[in-house]
Amino acid sequence: KAGVTQTPRYLIKTRGQQVTLSCSPISGHRSVSWYQQTPGQGLQFLFEYFSETQRNKGNFPGRFSGRQFSNSRSEMNVSTLELGDSALYLCASSRQQETQYFGPGTRLLVL
């Protein structure tokens, strides 16, 4: 069974630009969550989508947004990038609350 895939794996952007990251969940999983991981703050919840609806949102500014498609694939977008947005962005897919499986992440560097 294929795992969670994320594209691209690495990304370099400059301040002010915007970026779109993609996540393909495990087949049959309808919940997709996004997390930001940084050395200083650790893993922080961004948002969760279930059946194309945002079910929960973390404490991030409105520059961070996401969506989910009918095939459960999800994208997240960050507009007006700031240096502090440099991080590993992780996507997790799940069918049940207690078993969430993470992808390899997209490493974003903002210059």
Add this chain to the structure above:
Amino acid sequence: QKEVEQDPGPLSVPEGAIVSLNCTYSNSAFQYFMWYRQYSRKGPELLMYTYSSGNKEDGRFTAQVDKSSKYISLFIRDSQPSDSATYLCAMSGMDSSYKLIFGSGTRLLVRP
């Protein structure tokens, strides 16, 4: 104060040792407790999960939850150099969403 506290380590042990990793939490509404392992430059890998209190064993790994003390543990028996990684505890259950609250992670080094 963070909702989930975890000693960042690093924790260095000799091969074959029993390792004990721990987290404390403040929110009594947490119902699901997970342990993830993360190797450098990789995504977290789900090791074990438990619901509410009790013990769960899987091979060399044992997870314990003590809800009365708001304390969870992961024990690794016969530790191997390949166990060297960062171990993250995570919790959820406050509402219907699948939001996870993570500890900061403990770096473990198993010396050959």
